[in-house]
Amino acid sequence: MVMNIYKPDLMKVLQVRQQTGDVKSVRIAFEDPARAAEFSFRVGQFGIFSAFGYGESTFNICSSSNWKDYIEFCFRKTGAVTEALWQIEEGDTIGFRGPYGNSYPMEEWEGRDLIFLGGGIAMPPIRCAIWYALENRDKYGHITVVYGARTTRDLVFQDELDEWAQHERTTIIRCVDPGGETPDWKGEIGFVPNVLKKAAIQARNAVALVIGPPIMIKNTLPVLSDMGLAERDIYTSLENRMKCGVGKCGRCNCGPVYVCKEGPVFSLEQMKHLPNDF
Amino acid sequence: MSTIIGGQVLRDMVNDWIGDGKRVGGPGYVGNHLILYRWLHRSDELLLESYPRPHNSIKEFLFPSHEKLYHYKIDGQHIELSEAVLPDAQQIIFAARPCDAASLPILDHVFNWDYRDVFYNRRRSLTTVVTLACQDHDAHCFCTSVGGGPDDERGSDAMLFALGQDQYEVRCFTDKGKALFEGKLEESTRVGKVGPGPERRLDLETVREFLKTDFESPLWERQTLRCIGCGACAYNCPTCHCFDITDEKVGSAGVRMRSWDSCQMAMFTVHASGHNPRSRQPQRQRQRIYHKFEIYPSKFGEILCTGCGNCSRVCPVGLGITPVLTAIQEEQAARAGTGAAQEAGREKVDQ
Incomplete structure (x- = not known):
């Protein structure tokens, strides 16, 4: 029997954490010990997750590739599948296919300062790279994280932001949109591009990973350029709708590029060669 | 020299294949005017006469519009998966147009780059394609503009050429094609002709x-x-070939489906x-x-x-x-x- 590429692995739900009013993160492990033993992935890759009876959705694997006993993903409740995933509890079974796609070039980034810029629900696909870098702390220069959300209640992985800030040569900047702050808010108030500009980060030897809503990315790119980052040193992860994840179903392409196979990670230099189709 | 066959022998062969448990797909009338490819039950459903082409394509025979990918059973927190049953009957696509057969080697690429699609590949390996070279075309046909033609051999295991009076020249291109017609053909000097095909109008x-x-x-x-x-x-x-993947569940059991999308x-x-x-x-x-x-x-x-x-x-x-x-x-x-x-x-x- 040739492998059925659409049949998922069964995964046990180990833990569910509610991150915000409509965002949860889930920790899962392979039911089959043999699959668990052979499985590996690279940070930046994604999976296709099943809620049986409802369908599949595509999410980044937001845990570090150094964590061997489980993987994690994070989602916002927005449709039928995520409504169903919202109901899952510890001990439940879901499906996982993957890992798919390319990954962050973490080896290429060695020796560089890292600037991570995330907006809202875009923190999970950055979180895996932050953990990976912190777990290989000697290999990277200064790490700066600028993470913005609409309100203080929309920031995900808040406890981990505190934990990251404890590491050496690491700066964590949190911001919320104007009006999204609470009286006791100690972070910045403003949009990610403005907060980044104000932070005046030393960027001579830096690479940046920017993930967020299109408007945030669009307004952040000029700031990074002004800071002196070359297009080949600015990366993002495209979040196109996918069904198969394996280059067949025909919907995730951006011009000649199948995001599920040749992406989702692209440098700005690569993006410049893609048609305006994302 | 050529090899020929009579129309009645062809129709008998179709009936024999169906009787042997093979699946035979081909063009036929649906109602009085619409010609579509579909699975045949008897050879008299098959249309061998000349006409431009059916309004659908043969992809349905290899890549069905709805298809089960696997089954699941939900028992509390436990899920059980089981494979969908893959077809194992030989299938013959008969009297297809060359522009249909030509799609198969093209589709082979996307269903096999890197990840191999077992559903498409299984049907492809079970399939023999017999085309009927085109005598006619209509204003919509443009095969000659995209590298094809009325007797384009791509994807065909064998091709029929109408000789008139219910006689056909048969040209076999592959072992599958030869096996299908083995012992059925007569030697002849008659050679089939094709229509001129549509005028080339695209560059x-x-x-x-x-x-x-x-x-x-x-x-x-x-x-x-x-x-x-x-x-x-x-x-x-x-x-x-774009598709969607969705769930169909009744009670505690369901199936994951693939369906054509656009x-x-x-x-x-x-x-x-x-x-x-x-x-x-x-x-x-x-x-x-x-x-x-x-x-x-x-x-x-x-x-x-x-x-x-x-x-x-x-x-x-x-x-x-x-x-x-x-x-x-x-x-x-x-x-x-x-x-x-x-x-x-x-x-x-x-x-």
């Missing part, structure tokens, strides 16, 4: 030149705004955030043309079109590949200013 070099240089052209808005996004072009196209649907690319990279119909039409004439060739070396013309044959608003590519050619020629491209196109038609 793909010009089209690709346009596609490479002007993604944002206002042409898309002008030419394709009238598309109603019904997807009929895609569903009846031999090479369109890039002409608004929901096709919409993100969870609500953002849609192709929020307007002209952007979706542009995607369809780019996928067929720029993206697929750049990835797999072959255009994703065999010139069957079903897209324009079934389109309710007069779109389809030829109307859009013709507009592109005219635009490109006007842009060249000298009209050189148009001239080149005309010369090729004359040849």
Whole structure:
């Protein structure tokens, strides 16, 4: 029997954490010990997750590739599948296919300062790279994280932001949109591009990973350029709708590029060669 | 020398195959006027006479419109998965048009690059394709513009050529084709002829030149705004292969399904955030043309079109590949200013 590429692995739900009013993160492990033993992935890759009876959705694997006993993903409740995933509890079974796609070039980034810029629900696909870098702390220069959300209640992985800030040569900047702050808010108030500009980060030897809503990315790119980052040193992860994840179903392409196979990670230099189709 | 066969022998062979448990798909009348490919129960459902072509394609026989990928059973927190039953009966696609058969080697690429699709591949390995060379064409046919023709051999295991009086010349191209007709053919000196095929009216070099240089052209808005996004072009196209994956569950058991989809649907690319990279119909039409004439060739070396013309044959608003590519050619020629491209196109038609 040739492998059925659409049949998922069964995964046990180990833990569910509610991150915000409509965002949860889930920790899962392979039911089959043999699959668990052979499985590996690279940070930046994604999976296709099943809620049986409802369908599949595509999410980044937001845990570090150094964590061997489980993987994690994070989602916002927005449709039928995520409504169903919202109901899952510890001990439940879901499906996982993957890992798919390319990954962050973490080896290429060695020796560089890292600037991570995330907006809202875009923190999970950055979180895996932050953990990976912190777990290989000697290999990277200064790490700066600028993470913005609409309100203080929309920031995900808040406890981990505190934990990251404890590491050496690491700066964590949190911001919320104007009006999204609470009286006791100690972070910045403003949009990610403005907060980044104000932070005046030393960027001579830096690479940046920017993930967020299109408007945030669009307004952040000029700031990074002004800071002196070359297009080949600015990366993002495209979040196109996918069904198969394996280059067949025909919907995730951006011009000649199948995001599920040749992406989702692209440098700005690569993006410049893609048609305006994302 | 040639090998020939009588129509009655062919029809008897079809009945024998069906009697042996083989599946036979071929063109036949549905109602009084519509000709479609479908699974046959008896040879008298098969249409061997000359006519342009069926309104659907043979892809249904290898890549069904709805297909089970696997089953699951839900028992509390426990899930049990089981494989979908893959077909194991030999299948013969009979009297298909060459523009249908030509789609199969083209589709082989996408179903096998890197990840192999067991569902498509299983049916492909069980399938023998016997085509009927074209005597006729209609205003929608354009195989000759995209590298095909009335006796294009791509994807055919054997081809029939009508000789008149219910006699056919048979040319076998593959071992599968030879095996199918073994012991059935008579030697002859008669050689089948084909129709002239449609006049060549598209110049793909010009089209690709346009596609490479002007993604944002206002042409898309002008030419394709009238598309109603019904997807009929895609569903009846031999090479369109986009699909959706969905769940069908009743009680505690369900099945994960794959179904045909189309890039002409608004929901096709919409993100969870609500953002849609192709929020307007002209952007979706542009995607369809780019996928067929720029993206697929750049990835797999072959255009994703065999010139069957079903897209324009079934389109309710007069779109389809030829109307859009013709507009592109005219635009490109006007842009060249000298009209050189148009001239080149005309010369090729004359040849």
